[in-house]
Amino acid sequence: MENKTTRLYFIDAMRAWAILMMLQGHFIDGLLDTAFRDGTNTAFSIWKYFRGITAPVFFTVSGFIFTYLLIKGDKTGLQNPRIKKGVRRGLELLFIGYLLRMNLFGLLQGKIYDSFYLIDVLHCIGLSLLGIIAIYLLAQKQKKFVFPTVLLSITVLLFIFEPTYKAWSFSYLPDAFANYLTKSNGSVFTILPWFGYASFGAFLSVVFTKYKDFKYLYFVAIPAFTAIGATLIAYSSDWFLLISKITDLQLFANIYFNNYLFIRLGDVLLVFSVFMLLRGLLKHSTVLKLGQSTLTIYIVHFIILYGSFTGLGLYRFFHHSLTPAVAISGALVFMVICTYSALKYEENKELIKLRIATTLRLVFVKIEIISLNIFQLSKSRFFRLLRRVGLAKN
Known part of the structure; x- marks a missing residue:
């Protein structure tokens, strides 16, 4: 992606948009008074819906960018230099994820709090990158269609069987490992089903790489993504209800009653469509820098909002206590501080x-x-x- 002719600027812009959405989403969700969380309020409902799009977009884009870089060179298998870089990056994200949850005051007392073992975005993305590498290496000696087919199949299977494994407690595993698979101990994200979005992003990157020189790539991709995304949002629940009636399987009925994964996948495709449509307007250097500095922005926001290392973050002092006006204005200031600090750090x-x-x-x-x-x-x-x-x- 370093080459200007192959760089997909709209992907960097999507990542920048996702990190900004995450900043305001975490700030408002963590600090807005519960009295103002009115589901009947149109503005709050719209905000809540768009906040729900952020994580699926972020995971999908992460899988897309990583795989795009992984497969674009001439070398394959273990000879691919991106393998070593990817493993290092995945382990780095896991390390930073745990580091941000460390409390120095507790450490000085010889204590490691249970929150240290909880799993968040960085853990799941780090593990997802390692998972994509493993699939890539296993499929390298197979025909070219095997790699994208496996990636897409993983997405579909993880999303379909989510009602089944969601009910599993994994109590036989130590909490440090079980937290990757269940939210019962307080983990924000789990590798299942979120790896499904990363693998879907990896699948899309294979498609884009294959057709990157096709003259009408965007002319075809934009309406196709729009149509598939809108269909998933509007009709996927009805499909699963129909399949449940035909097969008499409760699994598909359970998907119908909580079909957030496929609906969010439709949202992701619509976001891709919008950014592809506006790709000519998304080459501003600041936007691209934001998209390339998401890890730094995430770290800065985690320290300020949640008080990494000390526990003295905004979340501790203003948890669910702000009015909408203060929360919105505070979120804007918070976004500026986090992005400015991150960009200054990247510059120096x-x-x-x-x-x-x-x-x-x-x-x-x-x-x-x-x-x-x-x-x-x-x-x-x-x-x-x-x-x-x-x-x-x-």
Whole structure:
């Protein structure tokens, strides 16, 4: 994607939009007073619906971008340099996900709180990247259609069987592992079914890569995505009800009663359509930088809002206590602060890393000098004590 002729700018813009939606969504959902959460209010209902689109779009775009980079080169299998980078990236996201949930005050007391083991977006995306790599490696020696077919099949199967595995408690697993599969302990996201959106994004990237040089790619893709997305939103629930009546299987009836996964998949396709349609207007450098800085923005927002490391975040002091006017204006300020801080960090990242490394080096040198001085002093006093009791000569 570094090449201007192959870079899909609308994907960066989608990621920028998704991270901004996440910022305001987390702020308002966490701090708005419960008295104002009125489902009959049109404005609140619209906000709530669009907030529900954010995570599916983010997972889909993450899978799309990663796979687009993974398969665009000439090298395949383990010779593909993107494999090593992808594994490192996936593990990095898992590490940062746990790091953001660490409480330093508890750590100083020798405690690790249960919230440390809860699973969030970064954990699931990190694990999803590793999952896509595994599928890619397993399918590399097969025919080309196998990789996208498996990706799409995973999405469909995870979404269809969600009512079944959602009921499983996974109590036989340690909480640290069970939290990846169930929300019963408080996890915000679980790898099932959210990997389904990442695998769907990976499937779309394979399609785009195959037809990237097709002259009428967007002319075909935009109406196709719009039609399929609108159909999933409007008719997928009725399809599952009909299948349930024909097969007499309760599984499809359960999907009908809570068909959020396929409806959100339709929303994702409509968002793709809108951004593809506006792709010519989405090449502003700031928009692209935001799309490329989502991890930094996420980290900054988590620290400010939820108080990573200290527990002293906005969530602790203003949880469900703000009026709509204050919450909306606060969300706008919050978005500006998070994005500005993240972009400034990205601009000066190398310098900041150098200063941190230099500072740590100086700290270690100081610690080493102090340790040596303490050792020499202790050694001198220890031998002085031995001489006093007659166990050592002068």
